[in-house]
Amino acid sequence: MKNNLLVKNISNTEIANAPEQLLTDVAFTQIEEMIITRRLPPGSMISEVQLSVELGMGRTPIREALQRLRQIGFVEMLPRRGTLVSGIDIRQQLELLEVRRPLEELVVRCAALRATSEERAHLRVLAQRMTDAAAQENMDEWIRIGREIHEAEVGATHNSMLIASMRSIHAQSRRFWYFHIGQNLLYVEGAQLHGQVLNAIAQGDVDGAVSAAYELMQFIERFTRSALDTF
Incomplete structure (x- = not known):
């Protein structure tokens, strides 16, 4: 399923030229939907590099978006391992x-x-x-x-x-x-x-x-x- 909650009207050029805060918002929404729809299933490890390529943006907004997702319980940061998608309790x-x-x-x-x-x-x-x-x-x-x-x-x-x-x-x-x-x-x-x-x-x-x-x-x-x- 194509992720288009917030970015359906944002072109690749606009993403490239967007302010960093907007990029973080876009990344947050996109990754959140990936987790909700299980494109990133519970227990899976998240690759910042892969997300950066898929979303067409640098790793900084990806990293900041993942920190926001951690705050709402969607992911866990594991020392020396990376970012894990949390389970549903x-x-x-x-x-x-x-x-x-x-x-x-x-x-x-x-x-x-x-x-x-x-x-x-x-x-x-x-x-x-x-x-x-x-x-x-x-x-x-x-x-x-x-x-x-x-x-x-x-x-x-x-x-x-x-x-x-x-x-x-x-x-x-x-x-x-x-x-x-x-x-x-x-x-x-x-x-x-x-x-x-x-x-x-x-x-x-x-x-x-x-x-x-x-x-x-x-x-x-x-x-x-x-x-x-x-x-």
């Missing part, structure tokens, strides 16, 4: 949900109150796009849109601390979902619940957004526990 997902629940309520509450008109319109579009991806059972697109939804929701809070706090939580959630959603085919239900949250935020309905977020988190916990039961 299902029980850790349940711990993650304990932290995520109250923060998700805060996210949707703040977003419903603070989102701009443009942000509200964008949330409605994302809700429809996820519904369409679910109808097509397009897992890659579903996960891609899920990332956009997470970024749009937390961005609409206009709270930099909340945005930073949710980044790692949402990344770990996407990785878990990619591995397990294909086995359970719960695209449609997940899309419906996300859509209810997004549309409530778009309408400025704080209570509705909080209620919809609660139902979404209930669904996510059921999904996580069902995955745990299979192991």
Whole structure:
């Protein structure tokens, strides 16, 4: 699968001339997707040289991107060995949900109150796009849109601390979902619940957004526990 979350409109020439910070952002997004989609599977060693060739950029932004991925638990730095792709711990997902629940309520509450008109319109579009991806059972697109939804929701809070706090939580959630959603085919239900949250935020309905977020988190916990039961 071609990685195109952030770089689909960036040519090789633009990459070559891009500021280093942008290159780090591009590398981070690309490598994150490789790990989520298991092009870089758990337990595999990452080659900075190979990534540099594949992504068409120097090793400095690759190295900085890997440091960011280490901070969110996607990779481990092993002395004298290199960078290892971390495994997925299902029980850790349940711990993650304990932290995520109250923060998700805060996210949707703040977003419903603070989102701009443009942000509200964008949330409605994302809700429809996820519904369409679910109808097509397009897992890659579903996960891609899920990332956009997470970024749009937390961005609409206009709270930099909340945005930073949710980044790692949402990344770990996407990785878990990619591995397990294909086995359970719960695209449609997940899309419906996300859509209810997004549309409530778009309408400025704080209570509705909080209620919809609660139902979404209930669904996510059921999904996580069902995955745990299979192991």
